[in-house]
Amino acid sequence: MADTDRSEPFVANRYRDRRCGDLRPDDVGAQVRLAGWVAAKRDHGGLLFVDLRDPAGPDADLAGRGGGHLRGHHDDRVVQLVLHPDQEAFSTMARLRLESTVSVTGQVARRPPANVNAKLATGDVEVEVASLEVLSSSEVLPFSVERDSDVGEEARLTYRYLDMRRGPLVERLAKRARFAQLVREHLSGRGFLEVQTPVLTVSSPEGARDYLVPSRIYPGEFYALPQAPQQFKQLLMVGGVERYFQIAPCFRDEASRADRSPGEFYQIDMEMAFATQEDVFGEVELLFGRLVAELSTKRAPSPFPRLSYADALARYGTDKPDIRFGLEVTDVSGQLSGRTELPMFAEAPARGHVVRALRAQGAAERPRSWFDTFGEAARSGGCTGSWLQLPVDGADWKGPLSRKLTTEEMGALVAAVGAQPGDAVLTSVGPAGAASTALGQVRTGLGRELGLADPDLLAFCWVVDFPMYEVNEETGQWDFSHNPFSMPQGGLEALETKGPGEILAYQYDVVCNGVELSSGAVRNHLPEVMEKAFAIAGYSRERIERSFPALWNAFRYGPPPHAGIAPGFDRFFMVLEDQPNIREVIAFPLNQSARDLLMGAPAPVTPEQLSELHLQVVLPRKA
RNA sequence: GGACCUGUGGUGCAGCUUGGAGUGCACGCCGGCCUGUCAAGCCGGAGGCCGCGGGUUCAAAUCCCGUCAGGUCCGCCA
Numbered sequence: 105m106a107d108t109d110r111s112e113p114f115v116a117n118r119y120r121d122r123r124c125g126d127l128r129p130d131d132v133g134a135q136v137r138l139a140g141w142v143a144a145k146r147d148h149g150g151l152l153f154v155d156l157r158d159p160a161g162p163d164a165d166l167a168g169r170g171g172g173h174l175r176g177h178h179d180d181r182v183v184q185l186v187l188h189p190d191q192e193a194f195s196t197m198a199r200l201r202l203e204s205t206v207s208v209t210g211q212v213a214r215r216p217p218a219n220v221n222a223k224l225a226t227g228d229v230e231v232e233v234a235s236l237e238v239l240s241s242s243e244v245l246p247f248s249v250e251r252d253s254d255v256g257e258e259a260r261l262t263y264r265y266l267d268m269r270r271g272p273l274v275e276r277l278a279k280r281a282r283f284a285q286l287v288r289e290h291l292s293g294r295g296f297l298e299v300q301t302p303v304l305t306v307s308s309p310e311g312a313r314d315y316l317v318p319s320r321i322y323p324g325e326f327y328a329l330p331q332a333p334q335q336f337k338q339l340l341m342v343g344g345v346e347r348y349f350q351i352a353p354c355f356r357d358e359a360s361r362a363d364r365s366p367g368e369f370y371q372i373d374m375e376m377a378f379a380t381q382e383d384v385f386g387e388v389e390l391l392f393g394r395l396v397a398e399l400s401t402k403r404a405p406s407p408f409p410r411l412s413y414a415d416a417l418a419r420y421g422t423d424k425p426d427i428r429f430g431l432e433v434t435d436v437s438g439q440l441s442g443r444t445e446l447p448m449f450a451e452a453p454a455r456g457h458v459v460r461a462l463r464a465q466g467a468a469e470r471p472r473s474w475f476d477t478f479g480e481a482a483r484s485g486g487c488t489g490s491w492l493q494l495p496v497d498g499a500d501w502k503g504p505l506s507r508k509l510t511t512e513e514m515g516a517l518v519a520a521v522g523a524q525p526g527d528a529v530l531t532s533v534g535p536a537g538a539a540s541t542a543l544g545q546v547r548t549g550l551g552r553e554l555g556l557a558d559p560d561l562l563a564f565c566w567v568v569d570f571p572m573y574e575v576n577e578e579t580g581q582w583d584f585s586h587n588p589f590s591m592p593q594g595g596l597e598a599l600e601t602k603g604p605g606e607i608l609a610y611q612y613d614v615v616c617n618g619v620e621l622s623s624g625a626v627r628n629h630l631p632e633v634m635e636k637a638f639a640i641a642g643y644s645r646e647r648i649e650r651s652f653p654a655l656w657n658a659f660r661y662g663p664p665p666h667a668g669i670a671p672g673f674d675r676f677f678m679v680l681e682d683q684p685n686i687r688e689v690i691a692f693p694l695n696q697s698a699r700d701l702l703m704g705a706p707a708p709v710t711p712e713q714l715s716e717l718h719l720q721v722v723l724p725r726k727a
Numbered sequence: 728g729g730a731c732c733u734g735u736g737g738u739g740c741a742g743c744u745u746g747g748a749g750u751g752c753a754c755g756c757c758g759g760c761c762u763g764u765c766a767a768g769c770c771g772g773a774g775g776c777c778g779c780g781g782g783u784u785c786a787a788a789u790c791c792c793g794u795c796a797g798g799u800c801c802g803c804c805a
Contacts, residue, residue, distance in 0.1 A: 150762040184765065202755095219763055227765085244756060247738045250766070253754080254739050258797055311805040331805085358804045359728095484801095587805055623805095685798095696798065 114161075119207045119239070124158045124183040127226045131212040136231065139207040139239065141269070143182055143249075147198055154185040154197060156208070156231075160271070165279035181271075183226040185210065185233050193236035203242040203249055203269070210234045257687070261701040264692055276681060276689055283399060283677055284351055287372055290394050294387060296349040296374065301336040303329060303353060309651045310588060313357035315367070323718040329355035329368075332670060335655050337375040338589065338627060341666040342658040349374045351673055357698075362685040363619060363675055366698040369686075371622075372676070375668030381610055381626050384667050385566060388614060388622075392671075396562055400680050404562040408614065412569040417537055418460075421544015423570075426618030428563045429556035431547050433540045436461045436520045436531070446508050448488055448533055458536050462543040463521040465550055467528040468493045468502070475503070478530055482542035487534030489542055492517060494527050503528065548618065562616055562679070569593070570611040573604040573640060584641050586611050589655075590625035592637055599636045614671065621676050624669025631659050 114123060120139040127136070143157040158181040185208060187194045193208075200206070210231040221227035246263055247255045251271045260267040268274050288298065307314045307328035314328040330336075332354045340348045352373040360366035372391075376383055389406050396404040409427065416423050419432045437459045440449040452459050467474070475491050482489025492514060493502035500506070501514065509517070523529050530546060532539045551557055572592045574585040582604045584590075590609040592598050598607050610626035628634050634656075638648050649656050677689045687693035694700050714721065 144765075144767090146764045146767045148762055148764065148767075149760065151764080152762095153764050153767080155765070182765095186763085188762085216763080219765090221765055224765080244737070248755070248766095250754090252766090256739075256797085259738075261797095308805090312803080334805090356804065359802085361804090362799070364804075584805060589805085697796090701797095 123161065123181075124156050125161075125181040125225060127183050127212055127229050127231070129214060129228045132214045132229060134212045135209065136212055137207065137209045138183070138185075138231065140181075140205065142197075142200060142202055142204050142206060142242075145197070145200075145202065150189055152187040152189075152194055152198055154187065154233075155182045156185050156206070157182045160274040160278065163278070164271075164275045165282060180225050182224060184221070184224070184230040186213075186230050187233045187236075191233070193233055196236055196238065197233075200238060201242045201244065203245055203266075205239040205242075207237045207239055208233050208235065258695075258701065261687070261693070261695055264702050268691075273688070273691075276683075277691055279399065279681070280677055280689060283395065283680075284673075286395060286398060287349075287351060287391070287673075290391055291349045291372075291374070294347070294390070296347040297345055298350055299340060299345065299348055300350060301330070301333040301352065305330050305336075308335075310584075311356075315355045315357050318717040318719055320717055331356050332371060333373055334587075334589065335652065337373060337668060338629075338655060338663075338666065339658055341375055341377045341627075341629075342661070342663045345377070347374075347376050348668075352670070360694075360696050360698065363678060365674055365686045365690060366694050366696065368694075369675075370673035371670040372673050373668075373670045374624075375666055377664040377666045379665070379667045381568075381612065381667060384624055384626075384669050385612075388669060388671070389564075392564060392614075395676075396680070400562065402560050402562045404564060406564070408564040408566050410566040410568055413567055413571065414569070416567050417544075418540055421540035421542070421547060422618075423567055423613065424615045424618055424620040425544075425565070425567075426548065426551060426557055426563070427565050428558050428561050428617060429551050431463060431465060431550060431556065433543045433547065434461050434463075434521045435459070436517060439516050439520050440513065444509060444513050448490070452533050457534050458539050460532050460539045460543055461517060461521050462530045462532075462547060463523045464491075464528040464530050464546060465524075465554060465556075466526055467550070468496050468526050470528070475528075475530075478542060478546050481545055482532045482534070485534065485538040485541050487532045487539050487542060489530065489532050491531065492529045494518065494523055494525055494529070496526055505529075505531065557617065559682075564614060564616045564621075567613040567615055568611075569608045570613070571605065572607040572609040572611070572637070575605075581642055582640055585609075586623065587625050588638065588641070589627050589634075591628040592633070596630075596633050596636060599633065599640065604640050610667070612669075614669070616676075616679055619675065619679050621679070622669050622671035624667070626665070626667040629659060629663040629665050631656070634659070 120137050122136045122138060124138050124140050138156055140156045140158045142154055144155040146153040160181065187197055197206075208231070210233040212229050213232050215221075215228060215230050245266065247253070247259050247266070249266055249269050253270070255267070292298065304317060304327040307316065307326060308331065311331050314331065317327040317329065319325045319327060333350065333352050337348050350373045352371050353368060354371055355368050357367070374384075374387070376387070385408075389408055393404060393406050396402065411419070411425075413423055416425050418435065419425070420427075421433050435458060437452060440459055444450055449459055478491070479489040490505050491503045492505040492509070495501055505517070506514065517529055517531070521529055530543055532543050571585050572590065573582045575581070576583040586609065590611045593608040593610055594602070612624055613620055614622045628637060635645050635648065643651075674686050674689055678686050681689060683689055687695075692700070692702060699705070
């Protein structure tokens with residue numbers, strides 16, 4: 105690769121005139137000055153070896169491709185120094201702790217053939233130290249900075265800078281930087297204008313909890329950090345920007361998950377004027393295709409397959425399916441409900457219920473507790489879960505259904521899902537949406553446990569036709585199921601003639617390997633349609649005006665039809681890098697409880713600060 | 728808001744099921760020896776409120792309750 109170009113900006117100074125990791129046999133005989141960390145010492149009493157490590161260069165993300173898989177030290181950044189006891193430097197170095205920083209001068213020497221270290225890029229040479237300057241000394245470290253050492257995450261976050269020195273994290277940060285560069289280069293080349301939008305804005309009544317910032321000059325008033333630049337990007341469309349993008353900071357005061365950073369995260373926020381859903385899909389497939397091609401060795405089939413929200417739920421039991429493997433949920437309503445005497449199946453159609461089944465591969469001899477977990481999951485979704493365990497080695501059929509179904513019925517069920525000896529068949533009876541959910545959880549678990557998914561595949565897919573509304577469990581009222589600014593399919597006519605539960609939206613997700621990467625929509629740019637759409641969710645026109653004054657007003661002055669999407673930047677990169685959690689791709693992440701173990705945030709402030717902001721703290725009463 | 732898992736010298740773990748002296752492993756740390764190592768090696772040593780509080784018991788790292796911290800999940804995330 106072009107790593108020679110990348111190391112070009114290196115400038116010699118009083119600390120160093122070469123990088124440790126760059127020394128090669130060509131340099132034998134040269135006088136060099138090197139600076140870095142003492143990564144390892146091997147003290148033979150009459151001879152002292154030191155591994156001197158550079159800081160990570162601009163091509164740190166490439167380090168892993170060479171010797172990065174080797175155990176030991178930071179092979180691409182390290183060179184061996186040799187010190188002899190007749191020098192002043194010898195005793196100084198012998199006393200110096202690991203991870204102290206030094207600057208040394210010396211001569212590059214060829215190693216004797218027997219002592220070449222093939223694991224080091226610099227393994228053919230070593231530096232005979234002539235002089236040593238200690239630049240800083242390190243105390244005993246809280247944990248080993250060795251590349252592959254096993255360190256708990258709590259310690260890594262508390263001493264994030266030491267975690268970085270180990271190597272892999274900085275290599276990911278370097279790759280993340282290239283990821284961001286590529287996004288900018290690609291989208292700019294496709295005619296998208298990068299615009300930065302405010303971080304101090306107004307609280308929005310919809311969506312997640314806001315982070316609030318008290319105003320000093322307006323007592324009792326607050327800014328809010330944006331959950332996403334949603335309204336700003338739509339205003340840019342009204343303002344005549346043809347295509348917009350931004351690697352946008354987003355702030356949401358919500359609980360975190362392994363794939364969801366607490367507090368703050370970034371989105372590749374995009375919006376296009378005079379554009380359709382198809383236009384958005386086309387641009388995203390181009391962008392993602394390029395990102396994968398240039399940053400990953402995995403395959404990403406394109407164009408991305410599409411499935412409707414209803415199909416995703418029915419076939420995979422989730423709206424974010426991992427389509428890298430089969431084991432799809434099967435609708436067996438027809439097979440069983442008419443034929444069996446078992447009331448659970450027989451009466452399903454009369455209740456408007458469906459019967460769904462899943463081939464649980466290799467599950468025939470799983471413990472009772474495993475099946476009970478499934479049964480409990482089905483019950484909590486308002487469904488009835490049951491199962492059938494196929495015979496193993498000529499033994500009996502097992503599971504509740506083996507006692508309740510006839511041999512013919514069991515045969516039909518087994519045939520319907522394609523079960524084999526050693527498998528089990530799980531069934532779920534209930535409302536169409538819910539019936540597959542518990543089965544989908546089992547499918548996901550089996551996929552992981554049995555390793556059914558191809559690890560070299562990035563299986564993107566579009567999930568389209570999300571419902572516009574759903575019933576709020578608490579209030580019983582119709583709510584927007586996703587973005588309230590989405591255009592309903594069928595427009596005003598659909599809103600006026602269909603039941604809220606029947607109306608679909610031009611609302612879509614892009615999913616990869618079972619992870620939701622992004623939501624997007626064709627926006628509702630027509631005030632009269634908007635008014636009707638909000639009315640169904642119980643919003644008066646006055647409330648729209650009050651809640652979204654800028655957008656409401658702007659849409660009175662000729663808004664273009666527009667559509668967009670906002671792929672999660674951190675999450676996409678996490679999937680691309682196969683990282684188990686999102687903190688691994690963030691330099692200074694908050695922990696799961698939204699606490700910064702390094703800086704100590706959040707923290708109390710002084711009474712003076714509170715007073716200046718016209719705030720009083722009222723702590724919750726202890727229970 | 729809820730569920731589950733984890734918490735043992737500086738680090739990573741084992742010990743907990745079935746209570747019996749802080750018992751063990753690897754790394755690190757301190758001291759000594761050592762001229763070709765490269766995760767150097769050899770010898771010796773120090774280092775512990777078993778997260779914290781309460782309970783059961785003759786006796787608790789171990790069992791029970793509470794609490795704090797970290798993680799995973801559900802709710803939540805338009």
